[in-house]
Amino acid sequence: MTDTAHDTLVDLGRGTPAWFTLSGRLLPAGLLAQFLTAGLALFGETGDWTVHTALGSAIAVLILCLAGGALAIPWLRGFGWWAWLAALLYLVQVALAAGDASRFLAFHPANGALLLTVSLVLLTKIERRQAHVRKVAT
Template sequence: MIENLHDTLIASKRGTPKLFIVSGLAIPLGLGVQFLLAGHALFAQATWDAHIMFGALLSIPILLQFSYAAIVPHLRGFIWWASAVLVLYLVQIILAAGGTATLAYHPFNAALLLTASLVMLFKVERRRAYSFPHS
């Protein structure tokens, strides 16, 4: 049983919920938009309002993915990476709220968050590929 804790291919024939797949894609895409909005705020003299609002909206797909991984038995292999994405997102919020001293680490944590979300997306797509019959 312990060897199956991180197996994302358990019961792959049962498929992968569409909302789980969409969330997996929405997180890295949303983070890409966040990088663009941050650049826009820094170099185009725009406000940070769009970056803050869009960052808050990213909580939806992150919480969806974590919830699916925690609740759906055949998606439990994703729990480690879903937890990593959630924790990095929470750290991102703490860094943003901490003022200039902690804000300096915000871009580095964003890169870690993007990396973890891309690994998660790769694992979701790998599971989808195994869900289809092979010839």
């Protein structure tokens, strides 16, 4: 008997919802943009954090799509561990940014790097599933 709880290749005939795949593809791009906007705010001439804050809020939608999809759709449950880890790291990221103490804020970029790494692993797993779905379809 095989355990399918963490298998991302379950029910390939059902495919992968486009919104789930799109969220997985946009999340690493959004996180890279977060690093860019933080750098521009820190080292640029404006010092404006509004774009960084707005983009961070938009990233929440992507993470909710991934975590919610892994929870609600049975054949996407194999993505649950990574999707929920991304959600947890995102919540930690928001908590670190909300604090005023500089010693905690110092962990914000490190946690962002962890979140980016998790998003890339998740994207790899989504693209792997997509490749198998295409193979089954032909």
